[in-house]
Amino acid sequence: MSSARKNPWKKTKTSEGIKYKYDFQDKNWGIKRIKRTFNTAEEASTFHQNLMKNAMSISRGDKPERSFGEALIEYLTLIEAEGKLALSSDESDLLTLRWPFYYNGRWHRLEELPMNDREGGIIWGIGRYKQDLEKVIRRSYIKKGIYHLRREKDLMQWYLQPNPADDLQPKPRTSVSCPTTLARLERAKGRGPFSSDTLRRRLSLVKTILTTAWKDWRWLDQDLGALIQLDKPSKARISFLVQTQYDALLNVADEYFSYLIRAAKNIGWRQQNIIGLTWDRVHFPEYNTDGQGQTTKTPGYLRIDKFNKSTKDFDPRDRKQRRIRTKNQDDLDTVMTEEIETLLREMLLKKHLNSSVVFHRGVGNYWRDFRRRWTTAKKRAGIPSKFRWHDLRHTWATDRINEGVPKHIIMEEQGWKDPDMVDRYAHIQREARYNALETVKKKAG
Template sequence: MSLFKRKDSRNWWVEITAPDGKRIQKTTGTQVRELAQEYHDRLQAQMWEQKRLGIKPKRTWQDAVVRYLSEKSQKTTIETDKSHLRWLDPFLNGKYLDEINRDLISEITIARQKPYEIPRKKGPARKIVPKPSTINRTLEIIRAILRKARDDWEWIASCPNIPMMKEPVKRISWITRGQAEALLGYLADHQQSMMRFALETGLRRHNVTHLEWSQVDLERRIAWIHPDQAKAEKAIGVPLSREAVLILRGQTGKHETWVFPYKGLPVTQTSTKTWRDALKKAGIPAGFRWHDLRHTWASWHAQDGTPLHVLQELGGWASAEMVQRYAHLSTEHLASYVDRRVGLKLVGGTDVFPTEKEKGHQEVA
């Protein structure tokens, strides 16, 4: 082993050779040579324990991140994960997994709440105040990796509890059928087809824009989403309505691979200027997102009386809790109870809806 300094760092670095012969260089985290030497000696003792006593080598946060990204490379939100991991790097770079404790998590949580600015080409920088949901997504990626390291990879014996921030309960954003028709009228042809299909199936944006013909069987009226394409990482069978089949038939011949191509390629961006202009012309709030088409599909189903357990399966949700967001829109199962009499009458002694017996007495009178 040896201590040295790099041109791009003021801290001392250590070069070690692991029991498996792998050469590892890492920072000691200090500019003081005496402390760096102490770090060096401690690592040397750990290497001896690993080699002589068969103790598992300590893994770093970077080791875990590399393995996580490798295993989750097909995850639809992998780029979002990478964004959170880049933000976390200054806090966790060089840390061993068993060094990530509640104090460090608390430090990260506090830092994530601080406002920051995004420069603009023109005008003053845009000030951003992170929302609780954004902070929680960052904390969730730490929790996911540490749990993988504990449960799947057996790199650590335990991991700290990571408390989430309370998120405000938001209203479900959805539009009426009339608003949907108005919006469709202002969209380009390729956007119309995708939007109509999304409203017929409830599929997420990427599952629509990147749907392949190999995932469709028009004769059996079914499509399917592979596990690596689904958010819950479970295959989803998608029964196709008559309207959905007609939409797909209208797409045949446009591309041999992609169902909804645009200029020969899948659509990668749906929140375009055309989309925003169409929302404005249709009189729909500017905050309505493409993903809200999925909420709209689920809301229509709930209003039409689709049981929530069926809606859960149709939408490919992993838990019933996700579907409960639409429960207030479904009241058919309560209809038989609201007419039960409680013995109260209106002022004047006349009930709003008299019983059959009371109707008979009224007719005789």
């Protein structure tokens, strides 16, 4: 446990096989006691060499060379404090960055790599990490287990990918040999390889963390994030229903599910916000008559109040909280059109005495998971299986574009901050204009 010892690690037999227990401190170099476990002596040796090199660098007055794991923890703490960890996919991407990857005969972890652009640093590592994930050709899930089918040279092998949240030091994947498990994996529908957008998103996350470490935290002397090259994003998929498809969907859905479909298509909110709408946030139109008998209408609206992120109860992962806040956690007022008002007045007749839920399941309670019901309804209505519930939101936007609603109004109605969100529908607008021009031409002829 001192610098006098040449190799501060011991070969130890454990229930998981041979491990190397590292135990070291050196007060002369300002190194506090560190205890780690490594799979090989080479890993322990590399860690020790980097530790000593960093200590010597600090003694010369240089900035300490931090590991990517330190930046990962700092970044996670930052976005949790700011309430930006809004979706489960955010946390999932951060966790998958902890998956060990295999290269050149040994396991590597991004979090253990130093933040530099040299061989064995984070820029080198993220490239190898991406290559490792590109070998996955199929993914399946049994209970909570994550399984990957990998193509390695001319062979294909299933592996169990341990959850990195289960251990302080994420475990490497292990090959699957159990015949029963292999049979289940072959029968499972599963999913395909990681998409280019998924890989791009994870590399982009590393890029953001490194740039933040340079620009905001002053941990680095250069912007390492600028050295990470991202693949071009794939073209956004815009899918929507035409009126005949929408009518067919409503015809096959049961009464209360059809109300939910109508709400998603006419209000345009995200699924959880539709499910979580309560009557206290529904404001019907008001009619006022002046002294001359003229009646004016004050439009109604639906509201999602700004969520107080400073409260200790705020949890970005809580699905229940997502019912009552927007993705960007800002206020949102959506105008109540005649279609929305008609729907809401129908729901008012279905209101339960002891429930404030607007679009309930028939007995006043919130909708939960309805994927099977949604899949069945699409099949019976002849809707393509790839059509997602979120595409009802695209249908709302498509209808507004085709009606000629100005871009800024569309943005305000859905709380979009980026005009590019609306510009994605530009091709639909051109089609609508073309059809309109052709119709006028035919009438004139």
